[in-house]
Amino acid sequence: MKILIKISLVTLLLGAVSCKKYLNVVPDDVATLNSSFANSNETEAYLIGNCYSSLQQLGDVCRNPGFTASGEVIIPTDLPSNASLRGSGQDAGFNLLLGEQNVPNPLMNYWDGYNQGLNLWQAIRWCNTFLANVNLPLDLTADNKKRWIAEAKFLKAYYHYWLIRMYGPIPIADVALPVNASTTAVRQKQQSVDSCFNYVVGLINQAIPDLPPSIQNTITEDGRITQAIALAVKAEVLTTQASPLFNGNPDYAGVKGVDGTPLWSAAAVATKWQTAAAACKAAIDAATANGAALYQFVPQSGLKHMSDSTKLLLTIQGALNSSWNTEQIWTTNTTFGYQIQACPRVTTDATTVYDFWSNFSVPMGETEIFYSNNGVPINEDKTFDYSNRYTVVQGDAANQYYVSKGYNTNKGNLNREARYYADIAFDGSNWFGYGNTDDNNPNVINAVNGNASPADPISYNSTGYWPRKLVPYQTASSNSVFTSQNYYWPFMRLPSLWLLYAECLNEVEGPGSDVYQWIDKVRARVGLQGVQQAWATYSNNPSKPNTQTGLRQIIHQERRIELAFEGQAGWDLRRWKELQAVLANPFIGWTVQDKAKTMSAYYNLHTAFQPFFGLRDYLFPVQQYDLLTNPNLVQTPYW
Structure with a gap:
């Protein structure tokens, strides 16, 4: 087991009991600072167990608004509080799309850590505490000290970057404040958005020279930061800074801090794209030099029959769900824990699995961004019958490794690119794996009759489409027990760069x-x-x-x-x-809950719900409590 996992679990428990507010200068660990930095082992434990611990939590997709609030995946709106994602806080990000965001108690609150958020100011404080005390252990070698300082600087930069993406201009927490810091020092104000980005890039630049080019001891150190990771994140940060939301956004042109300082640039700066391009090329070169390359599935022993078409699907899926492969530039030590949410009931045995939630539902609009098999949008392809894509037809020989031949399905499921079939499951789609590795006689998804368990009607998919990409082919159920093929969650792959x-x-x-x-x-x-x-x-x-x-x-x-x-x-x-x-259009799917369970009843368009997203929702609100306790803060625009 990786060292990150061993130590971070303790940290998660310690962090969970903290009720401290933003930039409270009395550290939770004052009494233990001396022991935390007594020697090199304890110092590394503090780095991994504290500074890295928030990173592992960010690897949880339900904590990531880039996943939950993107419109790629939704969950049913009528799940009771005892359902898997309801009542646990894991639904907070999905509830953003229901218009439930607010100022008194914001959802996905990364400023304070409530409502499925995470207190990133505390994470930054841990990094600052580490940097202020790393010189204490007498047995710490110079090489380790340089590397660990670089890791802490990168992590501090990344936590600031996550906050910038959510809130725009933020305060900069550059040093650990002393216990006796003045009220003025504690009540920090937001910096301009360009100053925030520049601070993040500056920290990453400081870190890069002292980070290892790659991880050599993969048994104990997979998941720790390398030069290739830092350069890739720098490229993403600079591209984000150059993008329309942050670069001369007219919607925020008049927003100022409490002292009247403009917090947003008045006009777009074109040269930011040039700077970002150079950073992207440097990141690609570094990744390639350290062995980054596209993943290719290698057939394992015991596979009964696999066509080239199926091999391609497993290559596409494996790029994400085959851990630590050469395509994954940055992989966290967080396992993806929602396969039972992303998987349809592939076999009859699966319908008897207790709490087989299957709630991750892909809206039809998301399915339609994938290309035709000619590699162009389906509404642009001259050969694709776009206007009749919702009609029911039978799977044919040309698509037999993707859609069951002779099975009734909607026409839009035929003649699509390979990523469509690798990423999405639907009524009539073949499912290689789940205990059956013969693609000449595959499992077939029967969503008309097998979408929900009769004994557990709240466990259902609300559109009739599943994010298949998230489930490795080895995952299966047997004797009514669901068994996941676990994998670690990647933050960045080579094609992203x-x-x-x-x-x-x-x-x-x-x-x-x-x-x-x-x-x-x-x-x-x-x-x-x-x-x-x-x-x-x-x-x-x-x-x-x-x-x-x-x-x-x-x-x-x-x-x-x-x-x-x-x-x-x-x-x-x-x-x-x-x-x-x-998010302007409703989330559409098939009529999955019709009790008749007939093809004619199922294949009718159904509105799952209308998402709510306005101009104000591009950024997240700061909790009202923090504005009252720190008068130097201003609220996020339009909140």
Whole structure:
């Protein structure tokens, strides 16, 4: 078991009992500081158990608004408080889409740590305490000291970055405040958003030289920060700073601090994209130099039959759910713990599993962002019968490894790209694995009759689509017991960097071969033609890749497809200022709860619910309590 997991569990318990508010200067661990830094072992334990512990919690997708509030996955609105995600706080992020955000007690409160949030100011304080005391142990070697300081600086930078993405301008907690600090020192004010970003980048720059290029002792140190991780995060930070939400956003032009200082830049600065592009290229080079490469599934012994089509699906899925593979630039030590939420009832045995929740539901709008098998949007493909996509047809020979041949399903499930079938399960889709590894005689998802357990009607999927990508093929149930093939959650994969670089280059110089090549590398792995050829051949808008605006749309859609269900789309859609448009329409699915359980009853469009998302929701509110206790703070715009 990794050292991060061993120590962080204790820290989680310690952190859970703390009721301290933001920037309370009396540390919880005053009495134990001397013992915490008595020697090098205790000092490393403090780094891992305290400074890293919040990072592990951020790996929980239900704590990540990039996952829960993106519109990629929803949960049923009528679940009672005793259901898996209800009453536990794990539903807070999903409830944002129900319009339940508020100022007195905000959901996903990362300022104070309540309502499925996490007190990141406490996490930053732990990092500052570490940095202030790391010189105490006499047996700490110079090399370890440099590395550990670099790790703490990176973590402090990353926690600030997470807060910036949520709140915009924030205070900067750069040093550990003494116990006797004055009220003025404690009541810090927000800095301008560019100052905040620049502070984060500056800390990462300080950390990079003293971080290891890669992890050598993978048994005990997988999950710790490397140069490649730091450079990749720096690239993401700078791209976020250059993006429309933060770069000259007119919606925030007049927002000022309590002293009248503007907190947002008045106009967009184009050179930020150039800076971000350079950072992306540096991150790609560093990752590649340390062995980063696209994952390829290698068939294991005991597989009965696997076609090339199925192998491609497992390659796409494995890039996410095969831990520590070469494609994963940054993987946390947090296991994905929601497979029983993401998995349909694949077999008859699964319907007898107690609490087989299956609540993670993919709205139909999300399913329709995936391309046709020609690699262009389904509403642009000249050969795709878009207007009749909801009609019921039978699976055919051309799609037999993806959709059961002869099974009734909706027409929109046929002739789609491989990522559609790797990422999403639906009525009539084949499911390789779950105890059956013969894709000539596969398990088939019967959502019409097997969507919910008769003995447990609250465990159901509200749209008829599941995020299949989140469930490894080895996961199965046997004798009414669900057994997950656990995996560690990745924060960033290599294709994410490629697409970030393509995005930055397009914003700097517009379409060109240097931009296309990075998009095409992602598409080639999944068997699609390059963007120019695909659009010229199949799209009713063949010139789309040749304009900056058109290519921007393509890059954005490519990222949403490639990184679907990975906790990234919500952040991307926010920084692009596109989430409001995505959430303007109701979440649609099939009539999954019809008691008749017939095909004709099931295949009727049904509204799961209408999401609520307005201009104010791009950023999160600061709890009213904190504004009262610190008059130097101003509330988030529009709250």
